[in-house]
Amino acid sequence: MRYPVTIVMTLIALALCLYNYTGYDPHNFIFFMFSPPAWVADLLVDIHEASVLLLYALTLMTYALIGFIADRLIQRGRSKSRAPA
Numbered sequence: 466m467r468y469p470v471t472i473v474m475t476l477i478a479l480a481l482c483l484y485n486y487t488g489y490d491p492h493n494f495i496f497f498m499f500s501p502p503a504w505v506a507d508l509l510v511d512i513h514e515a516s517v518l519l520l521y522a523l524t525l526m527t528y529a530l531i532g533f534i535a536d537r538l539i540q541r542g543r544s545k546s547r548a549p550a
Contacts, residue, residue, distance in 0.1 A: 470539065474532030475525060482521040500524045 485496040497503050502523035506515045 468533065468536045470535040471529055471532035474528040474535070478525045478528030482524055486521070501527050 481496060481499055484490055485493060490496055493503075497507070500520065503512070503520055506512060506520060
């Protein structure tokens with residue numbers, strides 16, 4: 466089975482993290498808008514004390530998980546439509 470949504474979502478997360486890492490997002494607006502782990506980290510700890518590399522890794526894993534769930538739902542929908550009645 467192929468996982469196209471998982472791959473695309475992971476690439477989006479990678480682009481988000483690289484954009485933030487390069488410094489083009491000086492106040493982290495884009496990163497904090499699109500990173501669910503950053504939302505949670507901001508609620509639990511002072512964001513200036515949070516590990517940036519950990520937030521990047523968690524963002525990548527979160528997006529990959531969302532993509533994997535979407536792929537599984539697509540596969541389930543296709544298998545139900547192919548099943549004989």
